[in-house]
Amino acid sequence: MASKSMGISNREKEIIGLISSGYTSREIGNHLAISKETVKSHKHSLFKKVQAKNAANLVYIVLSQGVLDY
Numbered sequence: 001m002a003s004k005s006m007g008i009s010n011r012e013k014e015i016i017g018l019i020s021s022g023y024t025s026r027e028i029g030n031h032l033a034i035s036k037e038t039v040k041s042h043k044h045s046l047f048k049k050v051q052a053k054n055a056a057n058l059v060y061i062v063l064s065q066g067v068l069d070y
Contacts, residue, residue, distance in 0.1 A: 004066050007049055013068060015042050020059045020068075 008016070011032075018028045025039040032039075043055070050065075052058035062068050 006062070006065060006067050008046065008062070008067055012042055012046055015039065016046065016059060016062055016068060019043075019055050 014032065015028055018031060023031065025043070026036045028034075028039045029036045043058075046052065046058055047054075050058060050061045052061055
């Protein structure tokens with residue numbers, strides 16, 4: 001079980017999971033029934049929260065910090 005949250009919401013965790021599976025922002029939006037712009041907003045918030053430079057770095061950080069289990 002994940003040990004930290006880093007202030008990441010359940011919705012943001014869903015988005016990280018989809019990013020790690022290779023989904024684009026448009027595909028994530030379609031999958032979660034939200035707009036591409038909402039996905040981009042979540043991603044921007046996530047990058048700031050964990051100080052990630054890009055999507056790959058985001059996934060690496062949350063996995064290495066125990067936020068998500070894979």
